[in-house]
Amino acid sequence: MINTVLGPISEDELVVTLMHEHIVVNIVGEESSEKTYTTEDVLAYVLPYLMEAKEKNLQTIVEATPLGLGRDLDVLVQCSMKSGINIVTCTGAWEGMDYRGKCVPATIKEMSIDEIADVWIKEFEEGIDSTGIKPGFIKLALGDEGKIFPLQEKLLRAAVRTSNKTGMVIQCHIFESSSLPSAIRIIEEEKLPYDRFIWVHADGQMDMEKILESGKKGIWMEFDCIGSAEDFSKYPPAIKILLEEDLIEQLLFGQDSGSYWIKEEEEEWPMRPYARFFNEFIPFCEKEGIDTELINKVIIENSKRALSIKHINK
Ligand SMILES: [Zn+2]
Numbered sequence: 206m207i208n209t210v211l212g213p214i215s216e217d218e219l220v221v222t223l224m225h226e227h228i229v230v231n232i233v234g235e236e237s238s239e240k241t242y243t244t245e246d247v248l249a250y251v252l253p254y255l256m257e258a259k260e261k262n263l264q265t266i267v268e269a270t271p272l273g274l275g276r277d278l279d280v281l282v283q284c285s286m287k288s289g290i291n292i293v294t295c296t297g298a299w300e301g302m303d304y305r306g307k308c309v310p311a312t313i314k315e316m317s318i319d320e321i322a323d324v325w326i327k328e329f330e331e332g333i334d335s336t337g338i339k340p341g342f343i344k345l346a347l348g349d350e351g352k353i354f355p356l357q358e359k360l361l362r363a364a365v366r367t368s369n370k371t372g373m374v375i376q377c378h379i380f381e382s383s384s385l386p387s388a389i390r391i392i393e394e395e396k397l398p399y400d401r402f403i404w405v406h407a408d409g410q411m412d413m414e415k416i417l418e419s420g421k422k423g424i425w426m427e428f429d430c431i432g433s434a435e436d437f438s439k440y441p442p443a444i445k446i447l448l449e450e451d452l453i454e455q456l457l458f459g460q461d462s463g464s465y466w467i468k469e470e471e472e473e474w475p476m477r478p479y480a481r482f483f484n485e486f487i488p489f490c491e492k493e494g495i496d497t498e499l500i501n502k503v504i505i506e507n508s509k510r511a512l513s514i515k516h517i518n519k
Pocket of ligand 1: 225226227461
């Protein structure tokens with residue numbers, strides 16, 4: 206079973222699944238508790254884009270916005286109900302780019318590794334706050350400045366302990382590929398099975414050496430900068446290498462698309478339409494010799510395997 210914001214569904218109900226999208230991102234972070242928008246605002250803006258993607262057969266969105274980055278369950282529930290798209294929400298914390306803890310809730314920052322893990326495990330077992338809604342994965346972000354800071358290490362260890370207890374997969378945003386070896390060292394120390402770790406934004410630098418190295422260990426590689434890519438030319442060669450190296454089973458797709466962004470400056474963020482993957486990316490790959498069949502296997506079969514709860518000894 207996979208947790209969605211409308212309750213658990215069977216893995217076979219996920220069908221076409223994009224692994225990394227956003228509905229609302231509130232980059233102001235945890236410190237501002239006041240909402241500057243209503244659920245209706247978001248629905249009016251986002252729903253047409255969701256419906257467009259739904260018409261292209263998108264059935265599930267993995268919504269990669271943890272608490273502190275703008276996770277908004279009311280919005281997710283309404284979007285899922287009105288669009289008919291499954292939405293999977295997350296636990297975890299976002300410590301990416303050079304935000305230095307700005308998006309991590311203050312209460313989490315003060316806790317020990319095991320205390321943080323307890324909070325996240327409780328969300329999985331009992332639901333988030335009093336909503337009864339349970340997360341389907343753990344979202345993290347770290348290492349974007351070329352090293353892993355102490356807060357980031359603490360969050361990663363807490364994520365691994367949460368994963369080892371619950372079986373949820375970790376989606377870990379790492380733009381700077383030179384930080385990957387330190388992250389891998391930490392998950393190895395914490396004894397995380399490699400197939401419960403997704404390298405989010407593996408296509409950011411498209412560092413093939415690191416991609417092959419981690420793929421051979423059994424780590425998932427997520428190509429998810431597709432929504433913001435100016436062109437897709439770097440993708441077909443990389444996909445062909447993964448095919449040759451027999452690593453296509455470790456590949457995941459997402460777009461980092463959406464969304465209704467709340468920024469400090471209140472400027473409007475351009476929408477990255479959810480349907481772009483189907484309208485532009487798949488036809489481009491087909492033209493470059495990548496079978497649509499293969500892409501479909503990644504967004505259906507690989508996504509399902511990545512999200513499934515595995516290797517837990519209770
Ligand atoms: Zn993202």
